[in-house]
Amino acid sequence: MSKMDKTLLENAKSIIKERLCKSGYSHNVRADIDIAALDLGNLLQRTVEFGESNSVLVVGAKGSGKSTLINRVLEDIHNDSKNAKNLLIVKLNGYLQTDDRIALAEITRQLKLENTIGDKVFGSFAETLAFLLEALRSGDMSKSQPIIIILEEFDLFAQHKNQTLLYNLFDIAQAGTTPLAVIGITCRLDVMELLEKRVKSRFSHRQIYICNPSTLENYVQQFTDVLLLDKAFGKTAKHKAFVKKWNSHVENLTKNSSVLEILHKQFNYCKEASPLHQILFLPVCSLSQEHQEITPADIAESSQLIFNDSKANILHGVSVLELCLIIAMSHLTNIYEGEPFNFQMVYNEFLKFSQKKSHILQNYTKPVVLKAFEHLIELELLKTKDHFMTHSGKLQKEYRPMILLVDHSQLREAVAKYPGCPTDVKQWAESSIV
Amino acid sequence: MSHDSSAIPARGKQIEQLISIFGDPVDVTMPALFVYGHSSCGKTIVLNHVLEKLKVPHVVVNCTECYTNSVLFSAILQGLSGDNDLGSWKCDNLNDLARNLRKVYESQGWNETAYIVFDKAERLRDREVNLLPALINLQELTSLNFCVILVSELPWEKFYNGVGIRQPFIVFFPDYTKSELGEILCHCRPDGVDREFYQHYISIVLAVFSLACRDLRELKHLSELNFSTYCAPVKAGKFDEGDKHKLWKHVEPHLKEALQQLYLRKVSSEEWMKLHDITESGDATVLKPVKNSDTIELPFYSKFLLIAAYIASYNPASTDKRFFVKNAGRMKKTARSMKKDERKNSHLRGPHAFPLDRMMAIFYSIVDSRVPPTANIFSQISTLVTLHLLAKIGHEDEIDCPRYKCTVSLDFISAVAKTMNFDIVRYLFDFV
Numbered sequence: 001m002s003k004m005d006k007t008l009l010e011n012a013k014s015i016i017k018e019r020l021c022k023s024g025y026s027h028n029v030r031a032d033i034d035i036a037a038l039d040l041g042n043l044l045q046r047t048v049e050f051g052e053s054n055s056v057l058v059v060g061a062k063g064s065g066k067s068t069l070i071n072r073v074l075e076d077i078h079n080d081s082k083n084a085k086n087l088l089i090v091k092l093n094g095y096l097q098t099d100d101r102i103a104l105a106e107i108t109r110q111l112k113l114e115n116t117i118g119d120k121v122f123g124s125f126a127e128t129l130a131f132l133l134e135a136l137r138s139g140d141m142s143k144s145q146p147i148i149i150i151l152e153e154f155d156l157f158a159q160h161k162n163q164t165l166l167y168n169l170f171d172i173a174q175a176g177t178t179p180l181a182v183i184g185i186t187c188r189l190d191v192m193e194l195l196e197k198r199v200k201s202r203f204s205h206r207q208i209y210i211c212n213p214s215t216l217e218n219y220v221q222q223f224t225d226v227l228l229l230d231k232a233f234g235k236t237a238k239h240k241a242f243v244k245k246w247n248s249h250v251e252n253l254t255k256n257s258s259v260l261e262i263l264h265k266q267f268n269y270c271k272e273a274s275p276l277h278q279i280l281f282l283p284v285c286s287l288s289q290e291h292q293e294i295t296p297a298d299i300a301e302s303s304q305l306i307f308n309d310s311k312a313n314i315l316h317g318v319s320v321l322e323l324c325l326i327i328a329m330s331h332l333t334n335i336y337e338g339e340p341f342n343f344q345m346v347y348n349e350f351l352k353f354s355q356k357k358s359h360i361l362q363n364y365t366k367p368v369v370l371k372a373f374e375h376l377i378e379l380e381l382l383k384t385k386d387h388f389m390t391h392s393g394k395l396q397k398e399y400r401p402m403i404l405l406v407d408h409s410q411l412r413e414a415v416a417k418y419p420g421c422p423t424d425v426k427q428w429a430e431s432s433i434v
Numbered sequence: 435m436s437h438d439s440s441a442i443p444a445r446g447k448q449i450e451q452l453i454s455i456f457g458d459p460v461d462v463t464m465p466a467l468f469v470y471g472h473s474s475c476g477k478t479i480v481l482n483h484v485l486e487k488l489k490v491p492h493v494v495v496n497c498t499e500c501y502t503n504s505v506l507f508s509a510i511l512q513g514l515s516g517d518n519d520l521g522s523w524k525c526d527n528l529n530d531l532a533r534n535l536r537k538v539y540e541s542q543g544w545n546e547t548a549y550i551v552f553d554k555a556e557r558l559r560d561r562e563v564n565l566l567p568a569l570i571n572l573q574e575l576t577s578l579n580f581c582v583i584l585v586s587e588l589p590w591e592k593f594y595n596g597v598g599i600r601q602p603f604i605v606f607f608p609d610y611t612k613s614e615l616g617e618i619l620c621h622c623r624p625d626g627v628d629r630e631f632y633q634h635y636i637s638i639v640l641a642v643f644s645l646a647c648r649d650l651r652e653l654k655h656l657s658e659l660n661f662s663t664y665c666a667p668v669k670a671g672k673f674d675e676g677d678k679h680k681l682w683k684h685v686e687p688h689l690k691e692a693l694q695q696l697y698l699r700k701v702s703s704e705e706w707m708k709l710h711d712i713t714e715s716g717d718a719t720v721l722k723p724v725k726n727s728d729t730i731e732l733p734f735y736s737k738f739l740l741i742a743a744y745i746a747s748y749n750p751a752s753t754d755k756r757f758f759v760k761n762a763g764r765m766k767k768t769a770r771s772m773k774k775d776e777r778k779n780s781h782l783r784g785p786h787a788f789p790l791d792r793m794m795a796i797f798y799s800i801v802d803s804r805v806p807p808t809a810n811i812f813s814q815i816s817t818l819v820t821l822h823l824l825a826k827i828g829h830e831d832e833i834d835c836p837r838y839k840c841t842v843s844l845d846f847i848s849a850v851a852k853t854m855n856f857d858i859v860r861y862l863f864d865f866v
Contacts, residue, residue, distance in 0.1 A: 010458070013457075013458075013461075014457075014458060014460075014461045017457065017461050017462060017463070018461070018462050021462045021463060021464050021465065022462055023465070023574055023600075024574060062598050062600070063600075067574075093575060094564075095528060095564055095567060095568035095571065095575065096527075096528045096529040096532055096568065096575060097529055098527060098528065098529075098564070099527075102527060102529050105529075106529060156564065187598060274600070274601070275601075278464075278601075278603055281455075281464060281603060282451075282454075282455075285454040285455055285457055286454055305604075305606070306604075308606065310470070310589030310590065310591060310604075310606070311589060311591075313471075313589070313606055313608070314472070314589060316608070316609060317471070317472040317475075317608070317609030317648065318472075318648075319644075319645065319646055319647055319648045319649075320644075320645040320646070321645060321646045321647075342782075342783075342784065344781065344782050344784070345782045348782060363690070363693065363694070364646065364693075364694075365694050366845075367698055368646065368693075368694065368695075368696045368697065368698065371696070371697045371698065372646070378587075379587065379588070380588055380592055395784070396784070396841050398784075398843075399783070399784030399785075419611060419612075420612065
């Protein structure tokens, strides 16, 4: 392949990777987001043009498209050139601004008003905020600049002390002096319960709900859309030929039955876009000179990795001694119907097995077995059962009650897959009778 | 890009996978990666190797070392900026971290992905609940090209914290097979040693230890420790290298003893090598026993007090009459007593608490001579509590009737009883 084609493939690869990895930018068309964008866009338009103050909450599960919605609306507002000049946007995030004090400092910074505040010391939060907003009155037609404040992870702001920031923002939005639009974004559907009474009464109770209404057809369409290249890729004839070839291959891929089966299985687990992107990530990354197209085998391999049982992976790597201890614990749990056991009981079971059946496992001293037991605790395959009689210092570690976090069927599968498992151990796993 | 397989044997597939995930530096990659696998599976070493080879900006922080948020954030900023001045990167909340990361990124003029690796990431679960979600979303929060890599021993399911975290891209490092372990251990042999000779030694070591231990670090330690013992007769000229059977017979007892002490580290490596030092003639396979640090020397009456406490802890109170009163008559063999429920076996359940009076009663009956109840005897009980051989149960206020529990094991108490010529097993209900 010529050098030109190699660069074309690399270009395609980086464009698709960006679509897969960046969140908050949906490449697919979703009708419900379009409608919500229209609503929200109108709201913000009224703030910007007519100076109306508004507050709105965007509520939806994680991964349903809230950030995409906000980004799209903001982009539309920016593109409307007459607004772009005097509009101020402040973006706050509940993960970063964990305190009202930090949040206020961040607002000051984003409004670029550090110089104005300077050394002034204010009594209360409200005074500081009012001063800030007053400072934004521009001389032009004595109109003040419209401000849009976006609060991501809104529910975390509701957990600050007294909900001061929220109270003040909604208060100013209600008072109607400065044109202020407050947009809260949250994934908690019960967010209204989190607000205090005085905060809730100042909020306009306007909520936009986003949910993912995809059907299987939409889902498969999303899969295709994220891989297709469009005209923006390039103008030259070579580019166009590459795009045509690539797109036809993607269409073939979508019609392949094994790929459709995998997509169906993933759709049954989770409708959202990000698991779909994760399945596509490895195949796209592995595109290269030698491997120029995504094959159904790539997708099968990648989805295999994603559907892997991680506990089975961990059980694959423990030593035979540790595996025997897990089998002993599984039998104890079975015999005593879920009651917690302690190390002494497990050691007893293990001794019964190793003395009667298997001679290779006989020469382990008790401290070595205890170390293996503690390794299993570290891997979190066991857990202490909180007993109300446990005085933490007074109970020796051999007698602490524990429960096993591995299911019997998982254990059986793990023993079957274990490399080089002695047959005695395999038989012991099947039946508890030694 | 091909990797140098001689540097890190048996991890070629993982290195290729990581390189393809990282891709072209200018491209965006997945915002968060999660790498998991057993300990000493090569996760950190492979990541370090790949990041250094690709020459991308990166920093590796260990979450056990960085035990508070401010230490963690300062470590990240120092590592990325390459600036070792401690004062300039003080930062204790996430907002400052985000701002400082932007400063570093812009000041260094990068336009490529910068990687932040968190080793021992399971420690991050114990910090505040929003730290982990915020770190995973770092790319989105700072709108810069960062990639956060979490390295841990535990699978991703153990990281769910009820707050909702975006799932990172998961990469699994499988454990080494037996042949891969052999290959890696051969790779790490000391200089000047013949490869085949060492390979035979490693196959012996793996045959003895692999059932109990598949951890690369421990196997490496054991093979280094015992190698001089293995090749001592060859050096002394007794056998030559080809005599595989004789070499195996010679080193077998040493390896078996090492198996008894696996992971325990009761003595330091130097002392171990001294104990197993072969004399110059090369045929003395005298193994000096490892000094047992478990026994303690106690005064005469303390030993009896301890034995009495053990009996009181592990025997139910109703059986005292049978063991300690003369002519108490035989216990009626009821059907109930015949069916000794294994679950009631105190040696499996654990010791139970007893009042001081009961222990003193047992004590007076097992000691032959007449012992006056002086403060001397009672202060020995307090010493036993300080030594953690007994544990005091109950409230500090109850000086009327203090309750204790015995916390020594059967092996220990048997050793103590043997020194006093006292047959303790005869007095234990569970062994009747």
